[in-house]
Each structure stands twice: as structure tokens, then as C-alpha cells.
Amino acid sequence: MNTPQFHRMGTRAILVESQQPQADLRTQQVYWAFDQRAADLPGLVESVPGMNNLLLIFEAMEYRENALADLHHYWGASIEQSSARDARQITVGVLYGGALGKDLPILAERARLSVDEFVMRHAAVEYTVFCLGAHPGFAYLSGLHESLHAPRQNAPRPQVSAGSVAIGGSQTGVIAANMPSGWNLIGATDTTFFDHRNEPPALLAPGDRVRFEVRGIEA
Amino acid sequence: MIEIIKCMPGCTVQDAGRFGYRRLGVGSAGAMDGLALATGNILLGNDAHAAALEIIFFPLEIRFQEDCAFSFTGAGQAVLDGQALPGWWKGTARRGQLLRLESLGSGGIGYLCLAGGVAVETVLKSASTDLKGVFGGVQGRMLKLGDVLAVHPRTVTVDAGDFGAVPYENGQGALRVLPGFEFAALPEAMQAQVFSSDWQISRQSNRIGFLLEGPRMKFDVPVELLSYGVLPGLIQLPPSGQPVVMLADAQTCGGYPRLGTLIDSDLRRLAQSAPGSSIQLRICTLEEAAEAEASERQYLARLSRMREVVCP
Numbered sequence: 153m154n155t156p157q158f159h160r161m162g163t164r165a166i167l168v169e170s171q172q173p174q175a176d177l178r179t180q181q182v183y184w185a186f187d188q189r190a191a192d193l194p195g196l197v198e199s200v201p202g203m204n205n206l207l208l209i210f211e212a213m214e215y216r217e218n219a220l221a222d223l224h225h226y227w228g229a230s231i232e233q234s235s236a237r238d239a240r241q242i243t244v245g246v247l248y249g250g251a252l253g254k255d256l257p258i259l260a261e262r263a264r265l266s267v268d269e270f271v272m273r274h275a276a277v278e279y280t281v282f283c284l285g286a287h288p289g290f291a292y293l294s295g296l297h298e299s300l301h302a303p304r305q306n307a308p309r310p311q312v313s314a315g316s317v318a319i320g321g322s323q324t325g326v327i328a329a330n331m332p333s334g335w336n337l338i339g340a341t342d343t344t345f346f347d348h349r350n351e352p353p354a355l356l357a358p359g360d361r362v363r364f365e366v367r368g369i370e371a
Numbered sequence: 372m373i374e375i376i377k378c379m380p381g382c383t384v385q386d387a388g389r390f391g392y393r394r395l396g397v398g399s400a401g402a403m404d405g406l407a408l409a410t411g412n413i414l415l416g417n418d419a420h421a422a423a424l425e426i427i428f429f430p431l432e433i434r435f436q437e438d439c440a441f442s443f444t445g446a447g448q449a450v451l452d453g454q455a456l457p458g459w460w461k462g463t464a465r466r467g468q469l470l471r472l473e474s475l476g477s478g479g480i481g482y483l484c485l486a487g488g489v490a491v492e493t494v495l496k497s498a499s500t501d502l503k504g505v506f507g508g509v510q511g512r513m514l515k516l517g518d519v520l521a522v523h524p525r526t527v528t529v530d531a532g533d534f535g536a537v538p539y540e541n542g543q544g545a546l547r548v549l550p551g552f553e554f555a556a557l558p559e560a561m562q563a564q565v566f567s568s569d570w571q572i573s574r575q576s577n578r579i580g581f582l583l584e585g586p587r588m589k590f591d592v593p594v595e596l597l598s599y600g601v602l603p604g605l606i607q608l609p610p611s612g613q614p615v616v617m618l619a620d621a622q623t624c625g626g627y628p629r630l631g632t633l634i635d636s637d638l639r640r641l642a643q644s645a646p647g648s649s650i651q652l653r654i655c656t657l658e659e660a661a662e663a664e665a666s667e668r669q670y671l672a673r674l675s676r677m678r679e680v681v682c683p
Contacts, residue, residue, distance in 0.1 A: 159552055162604050162632040163660045175597050200393045200600030202624055207600025209393075213661055285598065285624030288396045288504040292598060292624075328396070329503055346395070348494050348506045354395040 169205030237359025250370035252340035289346025379428035384508035389497035411484035421488030422498035446479020478645025547655035587612030
């Protein structure tokens, strides 16, 4: 496993990241263990797991500087002891295509697949939640089949509905808020991924397994 | 209670920000000029982080439905029933009085604090408006005509009349950057340009980020990154070649290459700069950044002590 880089971000944060072309599960598991180990560091305000990286934010610069040596040590220990998380399995019912999945026919054509075949491939995989981020409740999923990769739209759409199932480059996910997005829309779900009144507010957590279930396909 | 009589878009309820939920995708939101917010609150004897109105576009007009002490800090001019008040001032309004907050023509952000603090539902430990998540503040949205806002009951009862604060003296000149990440991968000529150019603040700038227009910056070899945690102040360089400085409403994760981080003191200065105006950047050291932060803390501590002397 590559030694990660330790970057100072601003005056109070450290970003520990592994530079590689694709995020992999083994590395992510090390980051999950690393995140847990670092949770007790003095002056830590919060930590943010990313795709094969971890951002640690401290109250003040002194805490950050003091933590650097410990973090290098923790990283080594995390490689030894990383383990898979207790994964929950969550099924998300999706209506593919239609008004809320209007890019589906174009994506299928580009992939040289029938719409049905494209949908079957998307729904055949069990995806792993690597981390949450970007907007409230959005999960970065790993596992999208290579044949379904699709470049983002040239310009983001100004408003995409919460619950849109989308593909952006090599990633797929469910957009969890009404917001602009440049991802390709292939369907819609009525599952709610974030509600601040719930505890925890986000439906998904890192390590969870997600499967999309075909509720219907509209051409 | 206060009622919004006139309001431009972009006015929101903000406190010092929401912390501890970035791992769920929830950003900090919060005041873009935390020092102006803290100053306004301290003038009133509020908790320094209490919720206030953040005004990006002027004018804002409110009517007081009860007697209430208020303060106005940051950019702009407060006018109470036609009488202009000094800047960074704590005043007292009587029931029925009209407070108009107007632009001084140079852009910038103003903070209207109310004695006791603006009372809105606390969501995930903060009153700040999260426009993306549509929660916090008033139903997670910008304020509009006819909104009525309550204030928390006062904890401080002594009112020693009206007084002001000497505004914090911001550093002058170029905004200070801690370079890092992919900065060294920029061609050397462009590295120099980052710090020698005039950068114009794009009119597309908002609470999510400020776009800097100037020479196009490009890596010789495109940099591909995995999504990583983002903080306000981070300077990203998207393929457009136009740097973006992340602000309070920035997404929690991003994937663009990075040039460095603007220090917090100068992120405030950037946020207070009018779109269309120009700024410069310069390299700074960690020691310099620490000094700037200490200087702000001392200013606020001194202000708190002085208020205690005026209102024992």
C-alpha cells in the first residue's frame, strides 16, 4: 500500500490522502480504521472521510501540529488492523428512465446497450458506500461497471430533483437534495437519504452495501 | 420581534456555523465574516456566536415590533427612522421604529445582531441557514418580505445607552495564501503569475465560492484526484483555468486540483470585496497566519472587556 501524503490545509486541518487513479476498498478500509483511531486526538473538531483520504480538522493550529507525529504512527497501525465494517444492506427501488431519468436512452446508446441491458447492469451490482459528502446525505458508491461510465454534462443542469439516480464519470449515486448537477440522470427513487430530524440524519454510512432494485423502466 | 419590510435576495440567518456534520455532507454555512458577526454580538452582550441577519445585497428594512437593542457591523450604513447611525454601532430601537440598512456603494456584507440573538430553530447544533440542505435559519431559505423573526429573551438587562466599536483593522494589500497541494506542479511561470496578477472577483461569486478571473492557469499534465474533504478558504483550480476560493457554503467534498489555502483573516476580506473589484495574492507563512488569528482574538477579547466596563 502506498504511503499517503500528509497535506496541511489552511491553519487547522490536515488532509491525509493516497494518490491513485481509482479508489479501492482495501485502502478505504485502512482509512476507516485510521479515522476511528484518530477520533480521540486532542483538539479534533471533526474528521471527513473521502475517497481514499481523510480530512482532520482541529480547533487550533497547535493541536494540528502536535497531532502530526501521532497520525503517522496511527497510519502504520491502521494498515495492520484494518477490517471490514459491519455492513448494512440497503435496497433502493428505482424507476429507471422517464422524465426524471431522461439521459438513460442516450447513455444506453453510447454504451451500445439496449436500455433494458443498461438498467440490468446498473441494478446487478452491490455497491459499497465509501464515504458521504458533497451535499447532505450524498453517498459516494464504488462498483459501477466500466461499460456504464459516462462523462458528466458539459454544463450542470441548474436544478436536479432530490432522489435522482445518476452517473457521473466512473461513479453512480443518488442526488439527495434539489440542486444543480452535471451528472447524467438515469432514474428516480422515493427513498429519502437525508432528514435533519432523523438520528442519524443520513440514511447511509460508510461501509454500507447498496443495491438498486428495478421498479420499472420507462423509455 | 422584527418584521422584514424590504429585503433583497441573499439575506439569511447565520451564526458562527455548523460543525461536526461534514462527514454526512453537511457543510458549515455560517457568517462569511465571522469577526463582524462576533463584534456585533459582543457589543450587545450576546454570545459571540449568536445568530444574526447576514445582508449581502442592500437595502434591508425592518420594523421593530418591540423595544430592542441591536447592532450593525460589517459593510453598509444603518439608518433608524431617518437618522444615520455610525458604523459598527450598538443602538436601541423602540417599538414601531424602522431600521433601514443601506449600501455605502462599495459592496460588502453587513450583520444585523439583535439583543438576545435571533431565535430560530437550532438544527444540527446551529441556527445557520443551509440553503443546499434547506434547513436551519428560517425554513432553510433566504428571508423575504413579511417574515417575522423572534429574538431570544435577554440574559443581560442593563442597558447603558448606545456606543460603538472601532472596526477591526484588516491587513492591507494582497490576500495571504498558504500554498500547497498541487501548486508545485504548476509550470513555474504560472506559479509566479498567481502572485503577480490582478485577480478580478467574478460576478458569479456567491456563498459557495468566489471565482477569480485573470490569467488562465493550466497544469502541463491534467491532474486527476479522488474526491477529498474541502474547507472554506481552499483554492481550487478547475479545468477552466479560473481559480475558485471556497466559502462558507462550499460542498464538503470536491475533486479539483488545489493551489493552497487563503488564511481565515483574508478569506473574510475576500468575502467583503465587491464582485468586479480586483485583489492580489501573496505567499504567507504559518507563523504569519497564526499572528493574524491571534490579533483577531485579542481584538474580540479587548472588546468584551471594554463592554464589561461600559455595562458592568
